[in-house]
Amino acid sequence: MNAQSPVRRTPTRAVNWNRVQDDTDLTVWNRLTSNFWLPEKVPLSNDIPSWATLTDHEQQLTIRVFTGLTMLDTVQASVGAMAMMPDAVTPHEEAVLTNIAFMESVHARSYSSIFSTLCATKDIDEAFRWSEENPHLQKKARLVLEHYRSADPLRRKVASVFLESFMFYSGFYLPMHWSSRAKLTNTADLIRLIIRDEAVHGYYIGYKFQRALERVTEAERAEIKDFAFAMMFDLYEVEEAYTEELYDGVGLSEDVKKFLHYNANKALMNLGYEALFPSSVTDVNPAILAALSPNSDENHDFFSGSGSSYVIGKAVATEDEDWDF
Amino acid sequence: MTGLVYYSSGSGNTRRFVERLGLPATRIAADTRVTEPFVLITPSYSDGEGHGAVAKPVIRFLNDPANRALIRGVIGTGNLNFGEHFALAGKIIATKCQVPLLYTFELAGTEEDVARVRQGLETFWTRQRSIGP
Ligand SMILES: Cc1cc2nc3c(=O)[nH]c(=O)nc-3n(C[C@H](O)[C@H](O)[C@H](O)COP(=O)(O)O)c2cc1C
Ligand SMILES: [Fe+2]
Ligand SMILES: [Fe+2]
Numbered sequence: 106m107n108a109q110s111p112v113r114r115t116p117t118r119a120v121n122w123n124r125v126q127d128d129t130d131l132t133v134w135n136r137l138t139s140n141f142w143l144p145e146k147v148p149l150s151n152d153i154p155s156w157a158t159l160t161d162h163e164q165q166l167t168i169r170v171f172t173g174l175t176m177l178d179t180v181q182a183s184v185g186a187m188a189m190m191p192d193a194v195t196p197h198e199e200a201v202l203t204n205i206a207f208m209e210s211v212h213a214r215s216y217s218s219i220f221s222t223l224c225a226t227k228d229i230d231e232a233f234r235w236s237e238e239n240p241h242l243q244k245k246a247r248l249v250l251e252h253y254r255s256a257d258p259l260r261r262k263v264a265s266v267f268l269e270s271f272m273f274y275s276g277f278y279l280p281m282h283w284s285s286r287a288k289l290t291n292t293a294d295l296i297r298l299i300i301r302d303e304a305v306h307g308y309y310i311g312y313k314f315q316r317a318l319e320r321v322t323e324a325e326r327a328e329i330k331d332f333a334f335a336m337m338f339d340l341y342e343v344e345e346a347y348t349e350e351l352y353d354g355v356g357l358s359e360d361v362k363k364f365l366h367y368n369a370n371k372a373l374m375n376l377g378y379e380a381l382f383p384s385s386v387t388d389v390n391p392a393i394l395a396a397l398s399p400n401s402d403e404n405h406d407f408f409s410g411s412g413s414s415y416v417i418g419k420a421v422a423t424e425d426e427d428w429d430f
Numbered sequence: 431m432t433g434l435v436y437y438s439s440g441s442g443n444t445r446r447f448v449e450r451l452g453l454p455a456t457r458i459a460a461d462t463r464v465t466e467p468f469v470l471i472t473p474s475y476s477d478g479e480g481h482g483a484v485a486k487p488v489i490r491f492l493n494d495p496a497n498r499a500l501i502r503g504v505i506g507t508g509n510l511n512f513g514e515h516f517a518l519a520g521k522i523i524a525t526k527c528q529v530p531l532l533y534t535f536e537l538a539g540t541e542e543d544v545a546r547v548r549q550g551l552e553t554f555w556t557r558q559r560s561i562g563p
Contacts, residue, residue, distance in 0.1 A: 129439070129440055129441075132475065135477065136475075136477060136478060139477050139478040139479070140478045297513055300511050301478075301511055301512060301513060303511065304509050304511035304512060308441060308509075311441065312440060312441045315440070315441065315442065316440070370540065371509070371536065371537055374443060374537040374538045375441075375537070377441075377442060377446070379538075380540055380541070383541070384540055384541065384542045387540070394510060397510050397511070397513070398510040398511075398512075398513050398514065398516050399513060399514060400514045405506075405517070405531060405533060405534040406533055406534075406546065406550075407503075407530050407531065407532045407533060407550075408532060408533055408546060408547070408549070408550025408551075408553065408554065409546075409550075425481065425482055425484065425489065427486060427489045427490075427493075428489055428492075428493065428526070429493040430492075430493065430495075430498070430526070
């Protein structure tokens with residue numbers, strides 16, 4: 106399109122939320138805006154006594170993990186969400202993407218709130234230096250950034266879903282681990298807010314990816330699927346090395362890897378694809394799942410007859426006025 | 431074996447699960463009317479406070495007393511990232527319709543989820559028949 110063309114000028118359009126072409130834009134906008142939060146909402150200073158119980162090495166690990174997460178949120182805020190803007194098919198999608206970009210900045214900012222509450226300045230500076238020099242972390246960033254510069258909008262969406270739904274999880278593991286040991290529980294509350302946001306981001310970009318796939322040829326669909334699985338293999342390789350470097354010292358690497366496999370499968374599902382890792386390697390530590398989803402008795406199975414059946418009759422708030430009974 | 435009814439939005443996770451299940455199933459649309467006992471599979475779409483978790487088409491479907499009379503159980507889906515609201519729609523429907531919440535899984539489910547549900551439904555319907563309609 107030529108911006109200078111004097112003849113085929115299309116009018117500048119105002120976004121009209123009373124004419125929504127894609128209901129998912131509205132559903133997701135509503136969910137994201139009602140999810141809105143700021144780090145000040147979480148009483149992080151209550152974690153100061155708990156922070157003091159971590160060893161020097163555990164503290165350093167935690168600061169490094171959070172610095173790595175900060176970097177990914179920075180990339181997503183300033184490059185990732187914007188890289189999808191030119192391909193938005195509705196004006197409402199553009200609005201949702203601006204919301205996503207802004208929340209990524211809130212996420213990145215919130216790690217600094219954790220740091221300023223719990224850590225010494227010199228340790229924070231050391232970790233930021235580490236993040237710039239660590240080859241695995243830098244490679245993670247390079248891999249996604251490379252695809253964000255791709256000319257193909259489908260590839261940009263794949264990269265973005267992988268960042269949202271997979272690449273954060275080597276980092277998210279640690280606060281869930283501490284929380285399962287009743288440590289840094291307020292920090293874990295904040296991280297859960299981030300994890301919930303990322304679920305909606307991964308869902309939405311994956312949904313738009315599936316719609317975009319419907320508009321390309323069968324051959325292109327096959328090609329992009331090959332690309333997605335190849336990219337997942339590349340990312341997994343880096344994640345594995347990054348995980349080992351961080352977690353070998355505390356003996357958690359194998360546990361973290363299960364969490365990576367589990368989340369890689371979920372990222373692929375967001376794109377509409379089948380899982381890659383078999384259940385033999387996705388058996389995430391139940392304590393981590395419980396930390397991810399407190400009070401939700403996550404493994405509900407009435408079929409197994411093993412007693413965990415949901416108690417019928419327990420009052421559930423259903424204020425939804427659409428019910429007729 | 432008797433019926434399976436499901437709801438799935440444009441993201442298609444539940445639809446892909448049901449396709450892999452390989453059992454006859456009805457996808458809820460505006461005017462869906464069922465005539466046989468069924469198990470419902472439904473995702474959750476809550477607003478963050480837990481409101482509105484049951485999708486509107488599912489509410490409309492269950493508002494029809496003829497449909498409602500035939501529900502025997504519910505399978506809830508969602509994403510554990512939603513924390514305490516995981517698979518909330520399944521729990522709400524189980525309570526409102528007084529039927530068991532049979533199973534929960536995430537997104538489009540794993541191969542294991544498909545196998546558990548396929549086998550579980552078979553046993554469930556056999557037991558249902560033995561205790562009468
Ligand atoms: C706006 C929004 C709200 C959601 N709320 C919940 C929720 O409260 N609990 C949950 O477990 N999953 C929630 N989910 C996740 C969906 O239930 C999940 O992605 C499901 O697989 C969608 O099924 P479908 O693709 O067949 O429509 C939500 C997703 C979106 C986009
Ligand atoms: Fe983020
Ligand atoms: Fe995100």
